[in-house]
Amino acid sequence: MGAQKTLSDGIAYDLSPSSPLIKFLITLGSIITFEKIGASESFFGSDFRLLQPVWSQLLRFETILRSPLFPPFFALSVDYLWVIVFTFIDLKLQHWSYFKKAKIQKDRKVTWPLIKESLKLQAWNQILWIYPMALVQLIWVPPTFLPKLAPTITELFFQILFYWIAFDFSYFWFHLLHHRVRFLYRWCHSVHHMYSSPFCAAAQHLHPFELFFVATFITTIPWALDTHPLTYWTWFVVAQSVSYEVHTGYDLPFMPHRYFSFYSGAPAHDMHHLRPLTCFEPWFNYLDKMMGYNITYEDLKRMAEEKSKRYGLYDPEDEKGLQKIN
Ligand SMILES: [Zn+2]
Numbered sequence: 001m002g003a004q005k006t007l008s009d010g011i012a013y014d015l016s017p018s019s020p021l022i023k024f025l026i027t028l029g030s031i032i033t034f035e036k037i038g039a040s041e042s043f044f045g046s047d048f049r050l051l052q053p054v055w056s057q058l059l060r061f062e063t064i065l066r067s068p069l070f071p072p073f074f075a076l077s078v079d080y081l082w083v084i085v086f087t088f089i090d091l092k093l094q095h096w097s098y099f100k101k102a103k104i105q106k107d108r109k110v111t112w113p114l115i116k117e118s119l120k121l122q123a124w125n126q127i128l129w130i131y132p133m134a135l136v137q138l139i140w141v142p143p144t145f146l147p148k149l150a151p152t153i154t155e156l157f158f159q160i161l162f163y164w165i166a167f168d169f170s171y172f173w174f175h176l177l178h179h180r181v182r183f184l185y186r187w188c189h190s191v192h193h194m195y196s197s198p199f200c201a202a203a204q205h206l207h208p209f210e211l212f213f214v215a216t217f218i219t220t221i222p223w224a225l226d227t228h229p230l231t232y233w234t235w236f237v238v239a240q241s242v243s244y245e246v247h248t249g250y251d252l253p254f255m256p257h258r259y260f261s262f263y264s265g266a267p268a269h270d271m272h273h274l275r276p277l278t279c280f281e282p283w284f285n286y287l288d289k290m291m292g293y294n295i296t297y298e299d300l301k302r303m304a305e306e307k308s309k310r311y312g313l314y315d316p317e318d319e320k321g322l323q324k325i326n
Protein backbone atom coordinates (compact mmCIF):
# COMPACT_ATOMS: atom_id res chain seq x y z
CA MET A 1 0.00 0.00 0.00
CA GLY A 2 1.27 3.49 -0.79
CA ALA A 3 2.36 6.06 1.75
CA GLN A 4 -0.68 8.13 2.64
CA LYS A 5 -0.69 11.70 3.90
CA THR A 6 -3.91 12.63 5.63
CA LEU A 7 -4.71 16.28 6.21
CA SER A 8 -6.70 17.48 9.17
CA ASP A 9 -9.73 18.12 6.94
CA GLY A 10 -9.85 14.45 6.13
CA ILE A 11 -8.59 14.55 2.48
CA ALA A 12 -6.12 11.75 1.79
CA TYR A 13 -3.26 12.09 -0.74
CA ASP A 14 -1.54 9.00 -2.06
CA LEU A 15 2.08 10.05 -2.60
CA SER A 16 3.56 6.67 -3.46
CA PRO A 17 5.58 6.43 -6.73
CA SER A 18 2.76 4.42 -8.33
CA SER A 19 0.01 6.93 -7.46
CA PRO A 20 -1.74 8.70 -10.39
CA LEU A 21 -0.75 12.15 -9.07
CA ILE A 22 2.97 11.31 -8.86
CA LYS A 23 2.82 9.53 -12.24
CA PHE A 24 1.24 12.64 -13.79
CA LEU A 25 3.89 14.96 -12.28
CA ILE A 26 6.72 12.70 -13.53
CA THR A 27 5.16 12.65 -16.99
CA LEU A 28 4.76 16.44 -17.03
CA GLY A 29 8.37 16.88 -15.93
CA SER A 30 9.61 14.53 -18.61
CA ILE A 31 7.67 16.36 -21.32
CA ILE A 32 8.93 19.76 -20.22
CA THR A 33 12.52 18.59 -20.03
CA PHE A 34 12.11 16.85 -23.41
CA GLU A 35 12.98 13.42 -22.01
CA LYS A 36 11.79 10.35 -23.85
CA ILE A 37 10.35 7.95 -21.30
CA GLY A 38 7.73 5.32 -21.71
CA ALA A 39 5.45 6.99 -19.16
CA SER A 40 4.88 10.03 -21.39
CA GLU A 41 3.74 7.85 -24.22
CA SER A 42 1.43 5.75 -22.09
CA PHE A 43 -0.17 8.84 -20.52
CA PHE A 44 -0.77 10.84 -23.70
CA GLY A 45 -1.27 7.90 -26.02
CA SER A 46 1.15 7.11 -28.83
CA ASP A 47 4.11 9.36 -29.61
CA PHE A 48 2.37 10.80 -32.67
CA ARG A 49 4.25 13.65 -34.26
CA LEU A 50 1.65 15.87 -35.86
CA LEU A 51 4.31 18.43 -36.80
CA GLN A 52 6.51 15.93 -38.66
CA PRO A 53 5.27 16.84 -42.20
CA VAL A 54 5.89 20.56 -41.53
CA TRP A 55 9.31 19.84 -40.03
CA SER A 56 10.30 17.56 -42.91
CA GLN A 57 9.43 20.33 -45.37
CA LEU A 58 11.41 22.86 -43.35
CA LEU A 59 14.46 20.58 -43.37
CA ARG A 60 14.70 21.17 -47.11
CA PHE A 61 16.04 24.63 -46.20
CA GLU A 62 18.65 23.18 -43.85
CA THR A 63 21.47 25.54 -44.83
CA ILE A 64 19.44 28.64 -43.96
CA LEU A 65 17.92 27.18 -40.78
CA ARG A 66 21.27 25.98 -39.42
CA SER A 67 22.83 29.45 -39.69
CA PRO A 68 23.29 31.33 -36.39
CA LEU A 69 21.94 34.36 -38.27
CA PHE A 70 18.55 32.69 -38.77
CA PRO A 71 17.05 33.16 -35.24
CA PRO A 72 17.75 36.94 -35.00
CA PHE A 73 16.55 37.63 -38.55
CA PHE A 74 13.51 35.42 -38.09
CA ALA A 75 12.69 37.36 -34.90
CA LEU A 76 13.12 40.67 -36.73
CA SER A 77 10.79 39.57 -39.51
CA VAL A 78 8.08 38.80 -36.91
CA ASP A 79 8.59 42.36 -35.58
CA TYR A 80 8.31 43.90 -39.03
CA LEU A 81 5.17 41.95 -39.87
CA TRP A 82 3.29 43.15 -36.77
CA VAL A 83 4.44 46.74 -37.25
CA ILE A 84 3.51 46.82 -40.95
CA VAL A 85 0.01 45.34 -40.43
CA PHE A 86 -0.96 47.54 -37.47
CA THR A 87 0.65 50.70 -38.84
CA PHE A 88 -1.54 50.22 -41.91
CA ILE A 89 -4.61 49.78 -39.66
CA ASP A 90 -3.65 52.80 -37.54
CA LEU A 91 -3.11 55.09 -40.50
CA LYS A 92 -5.61 53.88 -43.07
CA LEU A 93 -8.38 51.98 -41.30
CA GLN A 94 -8.73 53.60 -37.90
CA HIS A 95 -11.81 55.54 -39.02
CA TRP A 96 -13.65 52.26 -39.82
CA SER A 97 -16.36 51.73 -37.22
CA TYR A 98 -14.95 48.26 -36.41
CA PHE A 99 -11.62 49.76 -35.29
CA LYS A 100 -13.16 52.96 -33.89
CA LYS A 101 -15.35 50.87 -31.60
CA ALA A 102 -12.39 48.70 -30.56
CA LYS A 103 -9.97 51.59 -29.89
CA ILE A 104 -9.25 51.59 -26.15
CA GLN A 105 -8.31 55.27 -25.66
CA LYS A 106 -10.95 56.68 -27.97
CA ASP A 107 -9.85 60.28 -27.52
CA ARG A 108 -6.34 59.54 -28.84
CA LYS A 109 -5.38 59.30 -32.48
CA VAL A 110 -2.37 57.46 -33.90
CA THR A 111 -0.62 59.64 -36.49
CA TRP A 112 2.38 59.12 -38.77
CA PRO A 113 4.60 61.67 -36.88
CA LEU A 114 3.94 59.68 -33.66
CA ILE A 115 4.87 56.39 -35.33
CA LYS A 116 7.85 57.91 -37.17
CA GLU A 117 9.35 59.13 -33.89
CA SER A 118 9.27 55.58 -32.51
CA LEU A 119 10.58 53.97 -35.71
CA LYS A 120 13.55 56.36 -35.63
CA LEU A 121 14.59 55.15 -32.18
CA GLN A 122 14.06 51.52 -33.20
CA ALA A 123 16.17 51.94 -36.34
CA TRP A 124 19.04 53.25 -34.18
CA ASN A 125 18.59 50.35 -31.74
CA GLN A 126 18.75 47.90 -34.61
CA ILE A 127 21.76 49.49 -36.32
CA LEU A 128 23.78 49.93 -33.14
CA TRP A 129 22.77 46.82 -31.17
CA ILE A 130 20.64 44.18 -32.89
CA TYR A 131 22.54 43.75 -36.19
CA PRO A 132 26.02 43.86 -34.57
CA MET A 133 24.85 41.29 -31.95
CA ALA A 134 23.53 39.08 -34.75
CA LEU A 135 26.89 39.29 -36.53
CA VAL A 136 28.74 38.44 -33.31
CA GLN A 137 26.57 35.30 -33.07
CA LEU A 138 27.84 34.31 -36.51
CA ILE A 139 31.35 34.11 -35.04
CA TRP A 140 30.84 32.35 -31.71
CA VAL A 141 27.53 30.46 -32.00
CA PRO A 142 27.87 27.05 -33.72
CA PRO A 143 25.41 26.09 -36.48
CA THR A 144 22.05 24.90 -35.12
CA PHE A 145 21.67 21.14 -34.83
CA LEU A 146 18.53 20.05 -36.69
CA PRO A 147 17.18 16.66 -35.53
CA LYS A 148 15.33 14.51 -38.05
CA LEU A 149 12.26 14.16 -35.79
CA ALA A 150 9.83 17.02 -35.07
CA PRO A 151 8.83 17.76 -31.46
CA THR A 152 5.52 16.30 -30.30
CA ILE A 153 2.69 18.79 -29.76
CA THR A 154 2.76 18.14 -26.00
CA GLU A 155 6.52 18.82 -25.78
CA LEU A 156 6.12 22.02 -27.74
CA PHE A 157 3.07 23.19 -25.76
CA PHE A 158 4.40 22.49 -22.26
CA GLN A 159 7.86 23.86 -22.95
CA ILE A 160 6.43 27.11 -24.33
CA LEU A 161 4.05 27.33 -21.36
CA PHE A 162 7.03 26.92 -19.04
CA TYR A 163 8.99 29.70 -20.83
CA TRP A 164 5.90 31.90 -20.79
CA ILE A 165 5.44 31.53 -17.02
CA ALA A 166 9.17 32.11 -16.41
CA PHE A 167 9.32 35.21 -18.61
CA ASP A 168 6.11 36.69 -17.23
CA PHE A 169 7.29 36.20 -13.63
CA SER A 170 10.78 37.64 -14.11
CA TYR A 171 9.72 40.55 -16.32
CA PHE A 172 7.09 41.52 -13.72
CA TRP A 173 9.82 42.07 -11.08
CA PHE A 174 12.19 43.74 -13.56
CA HIS A 175 9.35 46.03 -14.61
CA LEU A 176 8.18 46.82 -11.05
CA LEU A 177 11.76 47.65 -10.05
CA HIS A 178 12.05 50.04 -12.99
CA HIS A 179 8.97 51.89 -11.79
CA ARG A 180 9.89 51.85 -8.09
CA VAL A 181 13.55 52.92 -8.36
CA ARG A 182 13.54 56.53 -9.49
CA PHE A 183 16.95 56.33 -11.18
CA LEU A 184 16.00 53.23 -13.21
CA TYR A 185 12.75 54.81 -14.34
CA ARG A 186 14.32 58.12 -15.35
CA TRP A 187 17.38 56.57 -17.02
CA CYS A 188 15.83 53.55 -18.72
CA HIS A 189 12.16 52.57 -18.55
CA SER A 190 10.73 56.10 -19.02
CA VAL A 191 11.74 55.78 -22.69
CA HIS A 192 9.00 53.15 -23.14
CA HIS A 193 6.56 55.46 -21.35
CA MET A 194 7.05 58.37 -23.76
CA TYR A 195 3.73 57.15 -25.18
CA SER A 196 0.74 57.26 -22.81
CA SER A 197 -1.47 55.76 -25.52
CA PRO A 198 0.31 52.79 -27.09
CA PHE A 199 0.20 51.58 -30.69
CA CYS A 200 1.77 48.48 -32.18
CA ALA A 201 5.05 50.06 -33.33
CA ALA A 202 5.63 51.42 -29.81
CA ALA A 203 6.07 47.90 -28.40
CA GLN A 204 9.78 48.09 -29.20
CA HIS A 205 10.17 51.73 -28.21
CA LEU A 206 12.77 50.82 -25.59
CA HIS A 207 15.97 52.06 -24.05
CA PRO A 208 18.86 49.87 -25.38
CA PHE A 209 19.40 48.42 -21.88
CA GLU A 210 15.79 47.27 -21.63
CA LEU A 211 15.89 45.97 -25.19
CA PHE A 212 19.05 44.02 -24.37
CA PHE A 213 17.52 42.52 -21.21
CA VAL A 214 14.25 41.52 -22.89
CA ALA A 215 15.97 40.13 -26.02
CA THR A 216 18.52 38.19 -23.96
CA PHE A 217 15.88 36.73 -21.71
CA ILE A 218 13.59 35.67 -24.56
CA THR A 219 16.56 34.16 -26.41
CA THR A 220 18.22 32.36 -23.51
CA ILE A 221 15.32 31.08 -21.41
CA PRO A 222 14.80 28.06 -23.73
CA TRP A 223 18.45 27.11 -23.10
CA ALA A 224 17.30 25.94 -19.64
CA LEU A 225 15.72 22.89 -21.30
CA ASP A 226 16.61 20.64 -24.19
CA THR A 227 14.59 22.65 -26.70
CA HIS A 228 13.85 21.49 -30.23
CA PRO A 229 14.64 24.22 -32.84
CA LEU A 230 11.00 24.28 -33.97
CA THR A 231 9.88 24.88 -30.36
CA TYR A 232 12.54 27.60 -30.05
CA TRP A 233 11.32 29.46 -33.14
CA THR A 234 7.67 29.00 -32.19
CA TRP A 235 8.51 30.51 -28.79
CA PHE A 236 9.94 33.57 -30.61
CA VAL A 237 6.72 34.00 -32.55
CA VAL A 238 4.58 33.59 -29.41
CA ALA A 239 6.70 35.88 -27.22
CA GLN A 240 6.94 38.66 -29.78
CA SER A 241 3.31 38.38 -30.86
CA VAL A 242 2.07 38.71 -27.29
CA SER A 243 4.29 41.77 -26.76
CA TYR A 244 2.90 43.41 -29.90
CA GLU A 245 -0.69 42.35 -29.24
CA VAL A 246 -0.79 44.08 -25.83
CA HIS A 247 0.46 47.30 -27.46
CA THR A 248 -2.05 47.49 -30.32
CA GLY A 249 -4.31 49.93 -28.47
CA TYR A 250 -7.36 47.96 -29.63
CA ASP A 251 -9.75 45.68 -27.74
CA LEU A 252 -10.72 43.44 -30.67
CA PRO A 253 -13.35 40.68 -30.36
CA PHE A 254 -10.91 37.81 -31.00
CA MET A 255 -8.28 38.91 -28.48
CA PRO A 256 -7.39 36.28 -25.86
CA HIS A 257 -8.11 38.44 -22.76
CA ARG A 258 -11.80 38.21 -23.65
CA TYR A 259 -11.73 34.42 -23.25
CA PHE A 260 -9.05 33.88 -20.60
CA SER A 261 -9.44 35.96 -17.44
CA PHE A 262 -5.85 35.16 -16.37
CA TYR A 263 -4.41 36.85 -19.51
CA SER A 264 -3.72 40.58 -19.17
CA GLY A 265 -4.03 41.69 -22.82
CA ALA A 266 -4.26 45.06 -24.55
CA PRO A 267 -6.70 46.83 -22.15
CA ALA A 268 -4.43 46.10 -19.14
CA HIS A 269 -1.26 47.24 -20.90
CA ASP A 270 -3.00 50.29 -22.32
CA MET A 271 -3.94 51.09 -18.73
CA HIS A 272 -0.28 50.71 -17.74
CA HIS A 273 0.71 53.36 -20.32
CA LEU A 274 -2.11 55.63 -19.16
CA ARG A 275 -1.50 55.07 -15.42
CA PRO A 276 2.12 53.79 -15.21
CA LEU A 277 1.86 52.66 -11.57
CA THR A 278 -0.74 49.99 -12.40
CA CYS A 279 -0.82 46.67 -14.34
CA PHE A 280 2.89 45.79 -14.35
CA GLU A 281 2.59 42.14 -15.35
CA PRO A 282 3.26 41.68 -19.08
CA TRP A 283 1.20 38.62 -20.04
CA PHE A 284 -0.70 37.16 -17.07
CA ASN A 285 -2.39 39.17 -14.34
CA TYR A 286 -2.20 36.97 -11.21
CA LEU A 287 0.70 38.94 -9.66
CA ASP A 288 -1.02 42.28 -10.36
CA LYS A 289 -4.22 40.94 -8.83
CA MET A 290 -2.44 39.52 -5.78
CA MET A 291 -0.59 42.79 -5.17
CA GLY A 292 -3.48 45.13 -5.96
CA TYR A 293 -2.05 46.66 -9.16
CA ASN A 294 -4.75 45.36 -11.47
CA ILE A 295 -6.93 48.36 -12.39
CA THR A 296 -9.51 48.38 -15.17
CA TYR A 297 -11.14 51.26 -17.07
CA GLU A 298 -14.33 50.56 -15.13
CA ASP A 299 -12.34 51.05 -11.88
CA LEU A 300 -10.99 54.38 -13.21
CA LYS A 301 -14.48 55.50 -14.22
CA ARG A 302 -15.90 54.50 -10.85
CA MET A 303 -13.11 56.32 -9.00
CA ALA A 304 -13.71 59.47 -11.08
CA GLU A 305 -17.45 59.27 -10.38
CA GLU A 306 -16.88 58.78 -6.65
CA LYS A 307 -14.49 61.73 -6.61
CA SER A 308 -16.86 63.89 -8.55
CA LYS A 309 -19.71 62.90 -6.23
CA ARG A 310 -17.61 63.95 -3.26
CA TYR A 311 -15.77 67.00 -4.61
CA GLY A 312 -17.63 67.82 -7.81
CA LEU A 313 -19.79 70.76 -8.73
CA TYR A 314 -23.23 71.73 -7.44
CA ASP A 315 -26.14 70.36 -9.33
CA PRO A 316 -27.37 73.20 -11.64
CA GLU A 317 -30.73 72.90 -9.89
CA ASP A 318 -29.11 73.76 -6.51
CA GLU A 319 -27.54 76.93 -7.94
CA LYS A 320 -30.55 78.09 -9.93
CA GLY A 321 -31.27 81.80 -9.37
CA LEU A 322 -28.10 82.49 -7.34
CA GLN A 323 -26.10 85.56 -8.37
CA LYS A 324 -22.47 85.05 -9.49
CA ILE A 325 -19.86 87.79 -9.87
CA ASN A 326 -17.07 85.79 -11.50
ZN1 LIG B 1 4.32 49.00 -23.06
Ligand SMILES: [Zn+2]
Nearest residue numbers: 175189272276
Ligand atom coordinates in the same frame (compact mmCIF):
# COMPACT_ATOMS: atom_id res chain seq x y z
ZN1 LIG C 1 6.22 50.35 -17.43
